Amino acid sequence: MEECKSSIRQPIVSVLGHVDHGKxxxxxxxxxSTVVSREAGAITQHIGATEVPVExxxxxxxxxxxxxxxxxxxxxxxxxxxxxxxxxLRSRGGTLADMAILVIDINEGLKxxxxxxxxxxxxxxxxxxxxxxxxxxxYGWRAHxxxxxxxxxxxxxxxxxxxxxxxxxxxxxxxxxxGFSADRYDKISDFTxxxxxxxxxxKTGEGVADILTILVGLAxxxxxxxxxxxxxxPGEGTILEIKEEKGLGPTMDVILYKGSMNKGDTIVLGTSxxxxxxxxxxILKPKPLDxxxxxxxxxxxxxxxxxxxxxxxxxxxxxxxxAGGIIRVANIDLECVVDExxxxxxxxxxxxxxxxIVKADAIGSLEGLAFEAKDKEIPIRKAxxxxxxxxxxxxxxxxxxxxxxxxFAFNVNVLPDAKEALLDNDVKLIQGDIVYKLIEDYEEWLSxxxxxxETDSRKEMVYPGKMKILPDCIxxxxxxxxxxxxxxxxxxxxxxxLIREDGRExxxxxxxxxxxxxxxxxxxxxxxxxxxxxxTCGRQIDVDMILYVDIPGSHCKExxxxxxxxxxxxxxEQVCIIKRKDDKFWGM
Numbered sequence: 001m002e003e004c005k006s007s008i009r010q011p012i013v014s015v016l017g018h019v020d021h022g023k024x025x026x027x028x029x030x031x032x033s034t035v036v037s038r039e040a041g042a043i044t045q046h047i048g049a050t051e052v053p054v055e056x057x058x059x060x061x062x063x064x065x066x067x068x069x070x071x072x073x074x075x076x077x078x079x080x081x082x083x084x085x086x087x088x089l090r091s092r093g094g095t096l097a098d099m100a101i102l103v104i105d106i107n108e109g110l111k112x113x114x115x116x117x118x119x120x121x122x123x124x125x126x127x128x129x130x131x132x133x134x135x136x137x138x139y140g141w142r143a144h145x146x147x148x149x150x151x152x153x154x155x156x157x158x159x160x161x162x163x164x165x166x167x168x169x170x171x172x173x174x175x176x177x178x179g180f181s182a183d184r185y186d187k188i189s190d191f192t193x194x195x196x197x198x199x200x201x202x203k204t205g206e207g208v209a210d211i212l213t214i215l216v217g218l219a220x221x222x223x224x225x226x227x228x229x230x231x232x233x234p235g236e237g238t239i240l241e242i243k244e245e246k247g248l249g250p251t252m253d254v255i256l257y258k259g260s261m262n263k264g265d266t267i268v269l270g271t272s273x274x275x276x277x278x279x280x281x282x283i284l285k286p287k288p289l290d291x292x293x294x295x296x297x298x299x300x301x302x303x304x305x306x307x308x309x310x311x312x313x314x315x316x317x318x319x320x321x322x323a324g325g326i327i328r329v330a331n332i333d334l335e336c337v338v339d340e341x342x343x344x345x346x347x348x349x350x351x352x353x354x355x356x357i358v359k360a361d362a363i364g365s366l367e368g369l370a371f372e373a374k375d376k377e378i379p380i381r382k383a384x385x386x387x388x389x390x391x392x393x394x395x396x397x398x399x400x401x402x403x404x405x406x407x408f409a410f411n412v413n414v415l416p417d418a419k420e421a422l423l424d425n426d427v428k429l430i431q432g433d434i435v436y437k438l439i440e441d442y443e444e445w446l447s448x449x450x451x452x453x454e455t456d457s458r459k460e461m462v463y464p465g466k467m468k469i470l471p472d473c474i475x476x477x478x479x480x481x482x483x484x485x486x487x488x489x490x491x492x493x494x495x496x497x498l499i500r501e502d503g504r505e506x507x508x509x510x511x512x513x514x515x516x517x518x519x520x521x522x523x524x525x526x527x528x529x530x531x532x533x534x535x536t537c538g539r540q541i542d543v544d545m546i547l548y549v550d551i552p553g554s555h556c557k558e559x560x561x562x563x564x565x566x567x568x569x570x571x572x573e574q575v576c577i578i579k580r581k582d583d584k585f586w587g588m
Contacts, residue, residue, distance in 0.1 A: 009229045009308040010051065010074045011219045012096060012257060016121070017103035018111040022133040025202035026103060027079050030060060030212070031289045049240065049255060049310025050077045053288045057212050064148050064213040072219055072227065074288075075212075076308045078240075078255065096238050096255060098223055099215060100128035106135050106167050106199060110174045116434045118178055123371060127218065129196040130182065131211055132171065136201035138164055149199050149207035150186050168197060185214055192222075231306045234329040235261035239269070241323050245312075248282075252313045254327055260306045261329050268337050269318060270325030270345040270363070272385045275338050277330070282314040322385055324362035355379030357396055359388055360410040365435075369410050372435050378442065379404075388429065390417040397425035403449055406430065408438055461558065464571035465490040465549035467530075469541060475529060478536040480510050486527045489567035490549070493521040497550040498532065503578045505550065506541055507534030524567060551575050556587030 015023045031050055053074040058065060078097065100121055104114055121128050136143050140160045144152040153161060168184055175182045175195065185196035196214055200207025219227070237256040245251045252269075261267070263283055269276040284299035305311055313327075326344060330337035345363070349370040358373065358380050360366035370383055381404070382395075388409050399405050409431040414422070422429060428445055432438045466489045473484025498506040510531040512519040522528045535541045548571065551559070559572055579586040 007229065007231055007306075008071055008073070008224065008227045009257075009306075010072055010076045011098040011215075011223055011227060012076045012078065012255065012308050013215060014078045014097035014100045014126075015103060016100055016117040016128075017131075018105070018108075018113040018117075021103045021105040021108070021111070021114070022131075022202045023103045024079055026101070026131060026133065026200070026208070026211075027077055029202050029205050029208055030056070030077075049253070049286075050079070051075075051286070051288050051310060052077060052212075056289060057216060060146075061209045061213050061216075062148075064209050068217075070216055070220065071224065072216060075215060075219075076255070076310060078310075096257060097124075097126055098226065099219065100126050101131050101211065101215070102128050103131045103133050104171060106132035106164075106171070107137055109167075109171055112434055112437060115178070116436055118175075118180075119372075119436060120368065122179075123368070127222070129185070129198060129211065129214055129218075130171075130175075131207075132168065132197055132199045133202055135164060135199040136204050136206065138167070143201070143204040144206060146205040146209075148209045148213075150210065152206045153199070164199060168199065171197065185210065191218060229258055229307045231260055233259035234331065235259040235265070235305075235307070235327075236329070237261070237307075237327045239321055239323055239325045239327055240310075242318065242321055248314050250318050251284075252315065252318055252321060252327070254311055254313050256305055256307050256309045256311065258307045259329065260304060262304045263302075265329045266331050266334060267315065268328050268330045268334070268341050269315075269321040270327065270341055271320040272322055272345075272363075273320065275341040275345060276318065276320050277334065277338065278315045278317050280313060280315055284312040284314070285309065286311075322363060324364040349380060349383045350374065351381055351383065352379050353381060354401065354404060355381035356404055356406040356408060357381060357392055358383045358408045358410070359392065359412050360385060360408075361412050365410055369408060369435050369438065372439050373408070376439055376443070378439070387412045388414040388418045390415065390421045393418050393421035393425055393427050396427045397421075402426065402453060403446055406442065406445075408442070410435065410438060462496060462549060462551050462555045463491050463493075464551065464559070464564070464568045464575065465492040465496070466571045466574070467492060467547050469543055469545050469547070470527065471543050473529075474537050474543065476531075477538065480531040480533045481507070481535040481537050481541060482529055482531045483537065483541065484527065485530050485547075487522050487524050488546075489524050489571045491521050491523045492530070492549055498535075498547045499550045499575075499578065500540075501546055501548070501578065503581060504540070505534075506547060507532040509533075548575050548578070551587075553579070553587045560587075 015027060017023050027050060030052055051074060054070050057074065102117055104110065138160055142156060144155060172182050180195050181193060182195035182197055185198050188194045188196055198207055198210045198214065200211060235256050236258040237254045240253040240255060243251055261280065263280055265280045267278060267280055283302050283305055285302050285305060286299055299312060326341060328337050328341055349367060356378065358366065358369055360369055362385060366383055366385055370380055373380055388407060392407055396405050396407055405426055406428045409429060411433040430438055430441050467485040467487050470484040470486055476482040492509060494509055494512060497508050500506060510533045512522050513529045519528065576587055
């Protein structure tokens with residue numbers, strides 16, 4: 001039996017925040033790289049991973065480390081586009097990241113993706129610190145390149161210090177509203193009860209040493225037990241992205257968070273269906289301080305890796321593998337690993353027949369959206385990974401309830417044939433890459449849709465109406481009878497049937513006129529001429545007779561739920577009395 005070789009792996013640290021608040025710039029400073037300048041529009045397009053060895057941490061942190069001996073070998077940073085990809089970063093039993101840095105522009109404060117990131121971190125119960133970036137843009141700030149914040153801030157004049165403090169405590173207040181107790185890190189005595197805020201500048205490097213010092217300190221103090229790993233055990237990891245690489249074909253960017261993996265190993269990949277079994281053809285590892293997403297130097301081709309590592313894998317066949325899926329080495333007990341991974345890859349999303357469709361780009365983001373939907377009591381009928389298809393549109397359009405003809409599209413595209421189907425079907429497509437914004441957009445649309453449906457319902461609903469035939473206003477005796485009436489309460493409409501106080505049917509309203517104008521309806525207080533099909537004056541109707549709108553029993557139930565005025569309620573009660581002479585359960 002192979003001897004177990006245990007060691008402390010490097011913590012996995014995810015970097016999140018609002019777009020353009022400086023996530024990649026922070027890592028660029030630590031790496032001494034320029035990844036951000038090579039990104040399209042200087043915005044991160046893909047998930048990246050960078051190993052920062054302990055020697056580099058000592059070098060950046062300098063005097064703040066105070067000759068502290070670190071047991072961790074370094075930090076493995078994951079840089080995410082915006083915030084949402086964090087939800088794809090899962091490990092068996094939880095979230096992949098051990099810790100996180102939430103980057104906030106100290107001048108702009110909390111933005112939509114900041115709030116989304118906080119919600120994700122809260123849900124995942126991931127400990128995090130806040131990097132308050134762009135402190136160098138504070139009016140009057142004098143930069144001291146590479147210095148710790150606590151040293152640099154003392155060299156600023158009082159007015160600048162006060163302005164920085166004001167901005168910090170504006171953010172402290174916003175975080176408090178979200179349920180967090182936070183303060184500037186050097187004022188915190190108990191990091192288990194208070195969130196650490198670190199003012200910094202990714203441009204000048206001020207405060208970067210403070211951030212790394214806090215990260216490694218918290219990791220050593222609170223995470224050391226969780227970081228022990230069996231290097232000889234079978235590897236387990238998470239697929240970050242599937243990418244086509246020139247000369248290599250389809251590849252997988254992977255974080256190995258447990259055990260080891262060797263070239264030639266049999267591996268099982270998580271998919272949206274049955275797990276995929278394949279073999280490792282090549283393991284490509286970026287050099288320390290280089291970036292898996294956009295390396296400055298060529299990858300090193302290695303025979304073996306141990307956790308925690310960010311690598312690019314080339315395998316025989318990765319068809320069906322999905323971002324966020326789990327990858328496991330299975331040189332032995334292959335059948336058992338396939339079964340386990342099949343169960344682990346199953347979506348833990350409650351569905352019901354009367355619900356909406358949810359589509360997302362990865363397993364984690366799909367589950368994150370489903371979690372928030374459940375919290376808002378939004379039922380889900382189907383949850384899948386992938387783009388919006390024509391079938392999705394047709395299925396949704398077939399729902400009887402208009403408020404369920406909805407598709408949530410989280411960071412996915414709409415296929416061309418689906419776009420065509422949207423033009424011909426009453427389906428609401430809600431797209432975006434911020435979960436809470438999707439929910440907000442849905443709730444806003446739902447509120448408007450319900451108002452629209454209620455308006456339509458009110459138009460179709462037979463409302464209470466009561467009228468009296470006026471004296472000297474018999475204009476035609478029959479075929480149809482035309483009489484002058486006063487609307488005593490409620491309203492009357494063309495097409496409605498009328499009854500007398502004794503319950504006998506009179507006929508149907510054919511037309512309503514006021515002077516020379518034809519009306520669709522008449523309301524309380526109006527005096528109009530009404531043509532009644534099926535009635536004859538002197539037989540079914542006569543002068544001074546009271547007539548009521550004949551309300552269907554099913555409408556009576558709905559009317560009782562509506563906000564009717566006093567007169568309408570009174571007329572409805574009178575109709576109920578008339579109808580219940582023959583059917584005591586009418587309208588119930």
